[in-house]
Amino acid sequence: MATEKKQTVWAATYDLLRSLGLTTIFGNPGSTEQPFLKNFPDDFDYILALQEASAVAMADGFAQATGKPVLVNLHTNAGTGNGMGNIMTAFQNKTPLIITAGQQTREMIICDPLLTNRDETALPKPYVKWAYEPKRAQDVPRAIMRAYALALQPPAGPVYVSIPLDDWDKTALGTADVRTVSSRVGPDPERVKEFAKRISTAKNPALIYGAEVEKAGGWDAGIALAEKLRAPVFRAPAAERACFPETHALFQGELVSAMGPLSQRLEGHDLIVVIGAPVFRYYPYVPGPVIPEGSSLLQVTDDPTDAGSALVGDSLLSDAKLALEALLELVEDDSARIAPASRQILRTLPEVPNSPLTANEVYAALSEVRPEGAIVVQETPSNYNDFLHWWPSKAPGEYYTYASGGLGHNAPSSVGVALAQRKLGTNRPVITVIGDGSLQYSVQSLASAAQHKLKIIYIVPCNGEYAILKEFAELEKTPNVPALDLPFLDINSLAKGYGCSTANASTKEEIQAAFKIALTTEGPTVITIPIKRELKSLVPPAFKH
Known part of the structure; x- marks a missing residue:
């Protein structure tokens, strides 16, 4: 035998x-x-x-x-x-x-x-x-x-x-046992009833949605809850994913990630409901209360660490979608509440274009040729807000960035996102918006994009400096910090060396033409765009110290 x-x-x-x-x-x-x-x-x-x-x-x-x-x-x-x-x-x-x-x-x-x-x-x-x-x-x-x-x-x-390394040729115990586990945790029924009652009796609640809402598939439930309450929706500070349609009348923008300004932005709300996010993701330190005086806070998160590290409020451990659906069923319809005014965004452009263009002008030009269903992966710290103004997320899965603030993640991450689109058969283009400094942290990822002929368009605003660090230097009162200006970087030559198509664009017309060509080109394209050097305040101008 x-x-x-x-x-x-x-x-x-x-x-x-x-x-x-x-x-x-x-x-x-x-x-x-x-x-x-x-x-x-x-x-x-x-x-x-x-x-x-x-x-x-x-x-x-x-x-x-x-x-x-x-x-x-x-x-x-x-x-x-x-x-x-x-x-x-x-x-x-x-x-x-x-x-x-x-x-x-x-x-x-x-x-x-x-x-x-x-x-x-x-x-x-x-x-x-x-x-x-x-x-x-x-x-x-x-x-x-x-x-x-x-x-x-x-x-x-x-x-x-x-x-x-010598384990692989050893004799196995036999076929490995395959097990399944749950990837969701549901809300405690009694505690979710308590949260629903507090939300229903609040005079002027505010909803703050974080990345867990989208990751859990809670986009539609989040919209329904906001509309039932007629409550304003804010994006959690420094959220790595979109969580609500940013063209919706109830959307009020992303909260700044600093204590004082964030708290000031929420003044007038007696109850703050944070769903799917930490309380709060801060950087830099700008002192002030965590929430306005006289208000209270509720948090829903699936992360015990985020619940434990919250400085104020009461927490409920739950998957964001399951909690949203439970709250939607339990909260009282408040059709009598006056809905908040729609957010006013000043999308103004100069009569005569700057030379070089500002980041604001660049993103305005790109917004006019934005293809339906495009996915954005973003790593532009110094002009992040300009980008968000001109390219709002409208549906789930349209926006990715990093949760950590550590540069060097999103150029290669966009390769993974694009590979996923190929595997899923969506044919959605990936737009990687990345600073000239940020790209250097993982520039070798361009080779992987080229090897797999991925539909990625890299938009590289080039200001030749670490502008975000210069902005921190002003906030932190640290003059004469060395090495904040970048050496000459020939990004187009680097990109060509890795096998990418390239273009350099300086005007609105050139940007739009290069972008349209990139959409029809097989494989990745790197578009470099010289932009005006600008230092922007990290603290909102209206912040009361």
């Missing part, structure tokens, strides 16, 4: 990954990962990034756009270190990434050879939900299954498994 051939850890792991749908892997292969990547299966896709930080961000964008967990493969401690900035951002984006990293051979770890991942579970902390190195090779599939379950459960986030 023939003896049944035992399955290897390698084979058991790939079978598990298939069962979990983790067949797209992002990484930059290293020596400690090659035993995992050998004989790479035909039914898997390996997305090459030329640096590990880009690999993590690409996976982040792909996971957010598909709504599913993604596998990232990093090179031991060196690759983990390279990826840490974007692992931090993925953690704050609450993106479910299963990060695996190679480790040295078990038999050699005792003598600390090159590329040993020392204290392997400490390096990625505190920006992973769980970090682990299996004690036995046979436990690798179980460790990945556990990582998957933890990454998905709220709050979602990255997890990390270090795997010695």
Whole structure:
């Protein structure tokens, strides 16, 4: 009788990954990962990034756009270190990434050879939900299954498994057990009734929606609740996703991420209801009360840390969509309440265009050729508000940025978002709006966009400076900070070297013409646009100190 051939850890792991749908892997292969990547299966896709930080961000964008967990493969401690900035951002984006990293051979770890991942579970902390190195090779599939379950459960986030390179050829325990877990937590019935009663009896409530509303699929429920209450809706400060149609009459704009001005903006509201966001995401420090005197606050979040770190208010742990639907059913219709006045946005342009154009003029020009269904990935810190004025989000899935404030995430993230559109078959173009300084943090991601011929249009406003840092220097009263002017950057030559189409545009007509050509060009296009140097106040002009 023939003896049944035992399955290897390698084979058991790939079978598990298939069962979990983790067949797209992002990484930059290293020596400690090659035993995992050998004989790479035909039914898997390996997305090459030329640096590990880009690999993590690409996976982040792909996971957010598909709504599913993604596998990232990093090179031991060196690759983990390279990826840490974007692992931090993925953690704050609450993106479910299963990060695996190679480790040295078990038999050699005792003598600390090159590329040993020392204290392997400490390096990625505190920006992973769980970090682990299996004690036995046979436990690798179980460790990945556990990582998957933890990454998905709220709050979602990255997890990390270090795997010695000699584990893959060991004999597995057998076929890995596949488990399912819930990715949502529902609201406590009694507490949601209490919240609904407080909202119904408020004289002038304000709704603040955060990224969790869109991620949970709560867009329509959020609109319905606002319309039933006839209450104004604000976007949470520094929100990484849109959460409400920004052309809606009830939308009042994004709140500034500073204590004093934020509180002042909410004056007159006796109840502030924050759904799907921290209370609050601040930067910079501008002193003032958290909320106006005489008002109170309710928070709905699926993240116990966000609930615990709130400086004021009462919290309800819940998936944003489930909470919105429960509140919608329970709150009283207040048709007698006078709806707030629509937000007035001054979209003024000079009679004679500036030379070079201002960021405001650039985004005004682009708004006239905005294609239906286009997705924007944004990393332009110094002219962010100009962009939002001219390119409001109208539907779910139209806007992405980072939750962390760490530069270097969104150029590669847009590659992941565009790959997701191809996988989903949407054919939606991705517009990456990124500063000339920001692009340098992960410029190598252009190569991945070109390799896969992705429909990405990079809009690069070029002011030749770190303008946001000059604005902070004024706020913080720190004159003569060095290195805030950028050296000469030939971004078009860089982009051509990575395989992208390029254009330089200086006028409204040139910008619109280049953009229209980019929409019909196969693969990515980088459009550089010289803009006027401007320093804008980080504190709203009307703020009362």
